Amino acid sequence: MESFLKSIDWWLILFCAFCVVAFVQLLYYWILFRRVAxxxxxxxxxxxxxxxxIIICARDEAGNLGRNLAGVLVQTYTSTHEVIVVNHNSQDETRFLLEEFRKTFKSLNAVNLSQEAKGISGKKYPLSIGIKEAKHEVLLLTDADCVPASEYWVQKMQDAYGPGIEVILGYGSYYKRPGLLNRLIRFETFHSALQYFSFALAGMPYMGVGRNLSYKKGLFFSNKGFSSLNNVPGGDDDLFINKVATPTNTAIVLDPEAFTLSEPKKTWGQWLRQKNRHFTTGKYYKPKHKFFLGLYSFTHFLFYPLFVVSLIWFDWRLALGIFAVRTISQAIVYYKSMSRLNEKDLFAWWWLLDIWMFIYYCIFAPALWKKPKKNWA
Known part of the structure; x- marks a missing residue:
């Protein structure tokens, strides 16, 4: 047995693994991600x-509502619409701020909740109340810390509804600010959007983001709302969409005028806590989604270590050739996709940010096995 193990060319095996990993990555770029590009x-x-x-849930969000709510209320939209803000047990000035807004904007409906729902964590309870209060079939969701990128946000998002469409996925971007953390947050947001938009276009919608999401009220109630998710902290956006979205009832909107903008986290600690919370819901996705997302992340994670091993211990010319094919393919798809999602300024840094993803997977992969914490947001 020992002689057999010694006879194996381990470097050849690792190089073959590098070839397989690169090939799988190319399949994702040219079969899936090109759909966004x-x-x-x-x-x-x-x-x-x-x-x-339009429904917004808020808890101690007076500052954010003061900055952002006007951008939702002054939308240029000719048809009937309303803005529902569900004030969930806020201890700050949220209630009084909404009363002041109500004096100017009659389309605003403030719903004040003063109690918690036992056994229902996160935003699912206030969001359910907001949906019940909604007068119209088309629901458009965003967060208190978000502002529409243009006055045509409502028009652009609802215009994607057509025969059979019940879910619209939008893009929730972040403001461009100086610093490394801002670039990392925006790149990760772009990278996630590239995946869920591409999967939706390929007939496998698996998530949306509550910062910019629309679906039909009838779809919500026909699936008994969040009842099957009440035991899961979070999931009011991604897990609900994972449950109800189908290849035929889902559409996307990539018009920059239909994006929303949010202020990114200011510190590494805040961002790490936010991402850990988001990752804990991934374990509840449908098996096929977990498989394809896991395969992409696993090969993405292995690509650079296997490249270094092949470069040093095998034929460096073959290793560089395979690396170049994958990198050029990735650069083309990223450039086109970043232009589409108004993140073009990140392209100058994309190769460093892509290497950073190796560290990113190491940091956040353990969150997939952690028990989610019962946070409101």
């Missing part, structure tokens, strides 16, 4: 104007 929105003959209910 070269996305063309469906041509519509007439602009639609459905009645829309």
């Amino acid at each position: 070269w996305y063309q929105a469906p041509v519509r003959g007439n602009t639609q104007t459905h009645p829309v209910s």
Whole structure:
């Protein structure tokens, strides 16, 4: 047995593994992610104007609402619409701020909740109340710390509804600020969006983000709301979409005027806690989604270590050739996709940020096995 193990060319095996990993990565870039890079929105003959209910959940968000709520209330939209802010047991000035807004904007409906729902964590309870209060079938969700990128946000998002469409996935971006942390947050947000938009376009929608998401009220109630998710902290956006989205009922919107903007976390600790919370819901995705997402992340994680091993211990020319093919493919898809999602300034840093993803996986992968904490946000 010992002689057999010594006879094996381990460096050849590792190089073959590098080839397989690179090939799988190329499949993802040219079969899946190219769908965002070269996305063309469906041509519509007439602009639609459905009645829309915009829902925002807030808890001690007076500062954010003071900065952002006006951007939601002054949308240019000709059809009937309302803005529902569910004030969930806030201890700050949120209630009084909403009363002041209500004096100017009659479309604002403030719902004040003063109790907690036992056994229901996160935003699911206030969001359910907001949906029950909604007068219209089309629901458009965002957060208190978000502002629409333009006055046409409502128009652009609801216009994606067509025959059979019940879910619209939008892009929730972050403000461009100086510093390394800002670039990392925005790149990770872009990278996640590249995946969930591409999977949706390929007929495998698996998540959306509550910062910019729309679905039908009837879809919510026909699936008994969040009842199957009440025991899971979070999941009011990604897990609900994972449950109800299908290849035929989901559409995406990649128009920059339909994006939302949020202020990114200011410290590493805040961001780490936020991402750990988000990652804990991934274990509840459908098996096929976990498989394809896991395969992509696993090969992405292995690519650089196997490249270094192949470069040093095998034929460096072959290793560099394979590395170049994958890197050029990735650069093309990233450039086009970043341009599409208004993140073009990140392209100059994309190769360093892609290497950073190796560290990112090491930091956050353990969160997939952790028990989620019962935070409100």
